[in-house]
Amino acid sequence: MKKLFERIKKMSKRKKVQTVIALALTVALCFAIPAFSWFNNQKKIAEIAKIKAPDELYINAAHKEDVINLDMSSINVSQKIPNTNTPITSQSFVFSVSGEWVNSFTLQIEHTTNNPYTYTFYEGVIYESESAMRAAHSDCDTRNADGSLKYVEYVATNVYDSEEMSKITTWPDDGLTITTGQRIFIWIGDEIKNMKNQTGGYLNKATGQRYSDGSTLTPKSYESGTVKDKYADPVYWQLKNIKGGDTKGQPFYKTYVIKASWTGISDVAEDYNKETDIFYISAFVE
Amino acid sequence: MSERSVNENNKLWEAAERVAEKVVAAKKAESEEERRKQKKRIVKLVLLMTLIALIIVFASIAWFAQNKAVSANTMAVSAAPSPFELETVGYANNDYIDLFNMADPEYEEGEQQGSTSAYRTGTAQQIRWRLDSDDDDSYTEGFRPGASGSLTFKVVPKGVDSVTVNCKFNIRAFVGNYNDTTGDLESIDEVTSATTDNDQKDACNYINGHILFFQNKTTVSGNDIYSGYIGTNGLNVTATGGNTQTVTVYWKWVNTFDQMILKSTDSYNDYPLIADSGGTAQQDRDALIAYIKANYSKIFSGLSSEDQTSISSITYDNLKNSALLGALCDAYNAADQIIGVNLDYFMLELTADVGTSSNN
Numbered sequence: 001m002k003k004l005f006e007r008i009k010k011m012s013k014r015k016k017v018q019t020v021i022a023l024a025l026t027v028a029l030c031f032a033i034p035a036f037s038w039f040n041n042q043k044k045i046a047e048i049a050k051i052k053a054p055d056e057l058y059i060n061a062a063h064k065e066d067v068i069n070l071d072m073s074s075i076n077v078s079q080k081i082p083n084t085n086t087p088i089t090s091q092s093f094v095f096s097v098s099g100e101w102v103n104s105f106t107l108q109i110e111h112t113t114n115n116p117y118t119y120t121f122y123e124g125v126i127y128e129s130e131s132a133m134r135a136a137h138s139d140c141d142t143r144n145a146d147g148s149l150k151y152v153e154y155v156a157t158n159v160y161d162s163e164e165m166s167k168i169t170t171w172p173d174d175g176l177t178i179t180t181g182q183r184i185f186i187w188i189g190d191e192i193k194n195m196k197n198q199t200g201g202y203l204n205k206a207t208g209q210r211y212s213d214g215s216t217l218t219p220k221s222y223e224s225g226t227v228k229d230k231y232a233d234p235v236y237w238q239l240k241n242i243k244g245g246d247t248k249g250q251p252f253y254k255t256y257v258i259k260a261s262w263t264g265i266s267d268v269a270e271d272y273n274k275e276t277d278i279f280y281i282s283a284f285v286e
Numbered sequence: 287m288s289e290r291s292v293n294e295n296n297k298l299w300e301a302a303e304r305v306a307e308k309v310v311a312a313k314k315a316e317s318e319e320e321r322r323k324q325k326k327r328i329v330k331l332v333l334l335m336t337l338i339a340l341i342i343v344f345a346s347i348a349w350f351a352q353n354k355a356v357s358a359n360t361m362a363v364s365a366a367p368s369p370f371e372l373e374t375v376g377y378a379n380n381d382y383i384d385l386f387n388m389a390d391p392e393y394e395e396g397e398q399q400g401s402t403s404a405y406r407t408g409t410a411q412q413i414r415w416r417l418d419s420d421d422d423d424s425y426t427e428g429f430r431p432g433a434s435g436s437l438t439f440k441v442v443p444k445g446v447d448s449v450t451v452n453c454k455f456n457i458r459a460f461v462g463n464y465n466d467t468t469g470d471l472e473s474i475d476e477v478t479s480a481t482t483d484n485d486q487k488d489a490c491n492y493i494n495g496h497i498l499f500f501q502n503k504t505t506v507s508g509n510d511i512y513s514g515y516i517g518t519n520g521l522n523v524t525a526t527g528g529n530t531q532t533v534t535v536y537w538k539w540v541n542t543f544d545q546m547i548l549k550s551t552d553s554y555n556d557y558p559l560i561a562d563s564g565g566t567a568q569q570d571r572d573a574l575i576a577y578i579k580a581n582y583s584k585i586f587s588g589l590s591s592e593d594q595t596s597i598s599s600i601t602y603d604n605l606k607n608s609a610l611l612g613a614l615c616d617a618y619n620a621a622d623q624i625i626g627v628n629l630d631y632f633m634l635e636l637t638a639d640v641g642t643s644s645n646n
Contacts, residue, residue, distance in 0.1 A: 044412035054626035
């Protein structure tokens with residue numbers, strides 16, 4: 001053994017390197033055989049799926065105020081443009097979607113069809129005063145073809161849902177200073193579009209038809225799959241992939257406008273006075 | 287006479303010294319030569335050993351590979367005969383395959399069995415689980431707390447002998463990278479020990495702790511009741527006499543912590559997972575309590591140090607009406623929240639190894 005060490009010591013550097021490499025290769029190859037066999041006795045099988053993000057999204061009234069302030073209980077179908085006899089055939093309501101940051105979310109609106117309203121959904125922009133809105137839009141006094149204004153007024157309450165707001169403590173600055181009782185103005189923008197520039201649509205109602213198709217989603221709404229009153233069978237409007245927050249990781253809120261429109265019912269408004277619809281708005285992450 | 291003899295003597299001494307020096311030099315040269323020869327012998331020996339080792343290795347690989355025609359790159363790993371294969375039956379749509387390709391492209395389709403929807407591992411080491419309608423019924427809108435499912439696979443022995451394999455489950459977690467404008471998924475990053483975001487690493491830990499596996503599921507009054515808890519040692523499956531063994535495993539992401547422990551007769555119960563009594567109920571409940579004690583850092587988030595200490599002595603009886611139960615439920619929910627906020631995808635991976643594992 002001593003002699004072997006002496007011989008190794010006396011070897012030239014080049015020979016030492018060669019010897020070490022040769023030995024290392026030999027050892028590695030000796031290990032390789034059992035390792036191959038071990039791998040060979042192991043098999044794997046796997047499934048992959050998406051994890052649903054917690055729904056920390058909330059439906060609020062305008063300016064992310066408590067949803068109790070979103071009042072759709074009185075749609076006045078007898079309105080007329082002031083000082084004229086021209087009827088106004090739509091009424092708009094403002095709501096917002098707020099919450100912790102999400103990349104995208106789905107907005108779904110479900111309602112019954114007892115009243116013959118057509119609902120359309122728009123993006124809204126908040127202005128803290130009329131003058132701010134007029135500064136941004138020169139056509140504030142031009143009415144839509146249905147006689148309605150291009151904006152909605154809302155009186156701020158500064159009442160927030162304490163549970164929701166306690167979860168979200170760091171709202172990004174929206175640049176607005178709004179005090180209780182202040183009249184704010186929501187400009188009605190384009191129809192809501194998603195990140196693929198698509199607009200929403202009804203899942204179980206053909207365009208132009210008032211009520212549910214009675215088959216697509218009815219079995220999910222009613223266990224038996226049959227419903228006597230077709231107007232009580234809810235219809236679902238949906239748009240997926242709506243852009244969430246602008247800044248990753250930051251809470252956000254977005255303002256939307258629901259416009260209920262009607263045609264030719266002003267004269268018989270009393271016929272509908274007793275009719276009620278159930279209207280759900282939900283926002284969730286898929 | 288005497289002077290001459292002194293001179294002669296000196297000369298003679300000098301001559302003798304020269305001869306001695308020559309002899310010493312010759313001896314030195316000889317030993318140098320010998321040493322060189324020895325070195326050569328060592329190098330030759332090492333080279334010979336390497337050559338023999340190489341011959342043995344290549345001979346083995348050639349023998350392994352002789353009945354399969356595969357590429358040289360993979361033959362060493364995939365062509366060797368395995369005592370078993372795994373089989374999965376069902377569908378795999380393009381979105382599912384795309385996800386796999388982004389998450390771990392090593393997962394292959396496997397070998398289709400005739401024109402059926404059954405696929406086997408074949409020469410592949412790892413294949414994608416195919417799904418059937420039961421697999422994702424409970425999480426069509428995404429995988430979340432409360433989600434459950436079943437996964438069926440088959441252990442197919444390659445010969446006529448019985449094969450026992452140990453199946454262990456592992457959850458891998460991923461974070462998606464989405465296009466800012468279109469929102470489309472562009473790539474997936476796995477959360478590993480090298481991940482810098484600690485919340486993501488915590489979430490990966492928690493998702494591994496929150497999903498439980500069972501051998502059986504029954505429905506009682508509309509609620510799912512599980513039995514045969516599969517612990518961290520996995521499930522041993524024996525395919526006897528060369529026959530295919532079909533195994534169904536039921537997994538559950540428990541919605542609230544108390545579901546893991548409580549009985550339907552307890553005040554704060556919320557659809558318990560395990561039957562109150564009978565069958566393996568007692569054994570499963572004990573096993574779950576042991577699991578919670580050993581893995582509490584994978585199950586709860588934000589527990590106080592006192593509560594962490596208390597966990598070591600929990601039993602069903604001392605937990606069911608305790609203040610600790612409330613704290614644990616909150617900490618369980620907090621961990622769920624971290625999973626949901628930080629992770630986008632999960633991979634449920636089954637690893638089957640020949641042999642058994644104890645405590646099962």
